[in-house]
Amino acid sequence: LAAYELYLKGRDSRNRDGVGTRSALQRQETLFQAAVELDSKFAPAWGELAVVHGHQISLRFDQTPGRKAKAKAAIERAVDLSPGSPDVIRSLGSYYSFVQRDYTRATEEFEKLAQLQPNDPSVYYSLGAIQRRQGRWADAILNLNKAARDDPGNRLAGTNLSLVLQSCRRFD
Numbered sequence: 001l002a003a004y005e006l007y008l009k010g011r012d013s014r015n016r017d018g019v020g021t022r023s024a025l026q027r028q029e030t031l032f033q034a035a036v037e038l039d040s041k042f043a044p045a046w047g048e049l050a051v052v053h054g055h056q057i058s059l060r061f062d063q064t065p066g067r068k069a070k071a072k073a074a075i076e077r078a079v080d081l082s083p084g085s086p087d088v089i090r091s092l093g094s095y096y097s098f099v100q101r102d103y104t105r106a107t108e109e110f111e112k113l114a115q116l117q118p119n120d121p122s123v124y125y126s127l128g129a130i131q132r133r134q135g136r137w138a139d140a141i142l143n144l145n146k147a148a149r150d151d152p153g154n155r156l157a158g159t160n161l162s163l164v165l166q167s168c169r170r171f172d
Helices: 002-017 022-038 043-058 065-081 086-100 103-116 121-134 137-150 155-167
Strands: none
Touching: 002 022, 002 043, 022 043, 043 065, 043 086, 065 086, 086 103, 086 121, 103 121, 121 137, 121 155, 137 155
């Protein structure tokens, strides 16, 4: 129960503080690390820990081999514990996107997740964000629009959708 509470605090920190600052990511890492230390079989917490490491790498706060090794170890542990878990599949997609920059594998994971959770707007946000990075504008618009429509409180979906529409000169 204590591990789950730390996990929820880590997710709450991500939702409230975002992932754009080193201090926010360090706070989240501390919470998820404490959760897996209390319960070493808590697959979603391992997955979230891998995602935090991935954000550190992708935002260029820490791109050291040690950080990449931590991300890899955490995602491997999550997958070993619960390979079919939607939470783990989401984390694996993020790992491929943020750490490996393997957008094909990331897309495969998020499409797998879309089959399991077709009404989860975060799936479509993730797909749209990858498609935006790839310059696949039409696909990005469709997925980001779905994410923004289905989760109007998600500022990232709306912001990314606005950026794509602006890039495509679709000011309407």
